[in-house]
Amino acid sequence: MCRKRGSILTKHKIYKTSVASVYPHYVTKAEKKGRTKAEVDEIIRWLTGYSLEEIETQLKKQTDFETFFAESPQPNPLRSLIKGVVCGVRVEDIEERTMQEIRYLDKLIDELAKGKSMEMILRK
Numbered sequence: 001m002c003r004k005r006g007s008i009l010t011k012h013k014i015y016k017t018s019v020a021s022v023y024p025h026y027v028t029k030a031e032k033k034g035r036t037k038a039e040v041d042e043i044i045r046w047l048t049g050y051s052l053e054e055i056e057t058q059l060k061k062q063t064d065f066e067t068f069f070a071e072s073p074q075p076n077p078l079r080s081l082i083k084g085v086v087c088g089v090r091v092e093d094i095e096e097r098t099m100q101e102i103r104y105l106d107k108l109i110d111e112l113a114k115g116k117s118m119e120m121i122l123r124k
Contacts (some may be wrong), residue, residue: 014102015066020059026109033113043108046122047101049074069101078123079104086110 027037044055049072058068069075079101083092086106094100111121 011066012099015098016064018062018064019068020062022065023059026105029109029113033115035112039112039118040109042118043112043121044105046076047079047105047108048072049076065102066098069098072101075101081123082107084110 023040026040030036030040041052041055044050045052048069050058054073063071080092082104084090084107086103089103091100091103091107094103108121112118
C-alpha cells in the first residue's frame with residue numbers, strides 16, 4: 001500500500017522494516033498463547049519456501065520485508081486460500097502484492113495465537 005504525501009507516492013514504512021525487528025514479536029505473540037518458535041518458523045517456511053537456515057540468514061542480514069518476500073524461494077500457491085481481516089482490511093482484497101504477503105504472514109501468526117491447529121493454518 002502506498003501513501004500519498006503531497007504529490008509523491010511513498011511506500012508504507014513496513015516495506016523497509018527488517019523482518020528481524022518484527023520476528024521476535026511473532027514469537028512472543030505465539031508463546032504467550034502456548035505455541036512455539038518452531039511453529040512460527042514452520043509458518044514462515046510454508047508461506048515463503050525458505051529453509052530454516054535461509055530464514056536465519058535473512059534475519060542476520062536484517063533483510064527488509066520487501067526484499068524478504070521478493071526473494072522468497074518458493075511462495076506457497078495455497079497462500080491464496082488465506083482469508084480474513086488484519087488491521088481492519090481483508091487480506092484477500094489487498095491489491096499490492098508485497099503488502100498482501102506481509103498481511104498473509106500476520107494472519108497466519110494471528111491464527112496460531114488463536115489456537116488453530118497447524119493443519120488448518122497451513123491449509124492442509
